[in-house]
Amino acid sequence: MSIATPDHSQSSNKRTLAWLVGMGLFMLGLSFAAVPLYDIFCRVTGYGGTTQVSDGNVRGVIAREMGVRFDATIDRGMPLQVEPARIETNPIGTVSTVVYRATNLSDEPLQTTASFNVTPDSAGVYFNKIECFCFTEQTIPPGGTVEMPVTYFVDPDLDENSELRTIREITLSYTFHDS
Template identity: 80%
Template structure:
């Protein structure tokens, strides 16, 4: 009959096993943390066209003008019609409010949320929202049309970024999702 050795090699195997289990648990934890950490990174840096949230514009208005176009996309299968706001051109730093119109095309209440970004992506860090329908879930009554306001401004610091000197228009895009 063969005997099982319980020498120094066995202790090393246990340490290796514990180390591998620890690494697996750590990687699992990172996978759950990845989405919130990426979201926080995008909000801080404006990466991927993520806009900023602000209370007001304390930097003032500058003479350079910027056009802002508005866009709306609706996820497939959502019975919603959205009319984006019209293009606006204002001096950079001007606080402006625009309105999207959304219509529920069904006889049932509709719950929706909207994700957003701006293009060019590099302008996201300069695009500030003070108030936005996208901050909360929207409930639209059957066959109802609602106004969805967005109050925003473009940070005057954009003008100091030499890579953005040729930019004349920013597009704010929303994608509406079923919630």
């Protein structure tokens, strides 16, 4: 049986403290990495209705039609009115451009950004945006109205997903935030 000397227990305490501080720093690092890693995961998988970014449709157009409904919500208290684009129904793979209109209801310039998602969530991986106002911050002059285009297509690979065979409409939703 050995008896711990004061030097031995002090050394053990220092190792334990170093290990705990190291774990704390590791956990802090993970918390900062979580948001970008989650964003990458969502973009790759389409999880949570995250859409894809594309340069264009290289797969062509198929006969099956898909309706796309456009929606807009605005953060509470934000002096903004948004008119979403009208519903469109096109053959899957058709590249289309729609326009949202946003009006600043205040007497000061308004800067806004928009976050987006697609429902049903599983269709997000097939919804491709070529151009979108959501990629940049929008500045709307006092009392002014701006047109914000979205160029998109639905990937024909959607037709091969048996879970989405009965889907006839996708909703693209934007939430406008004060920036």
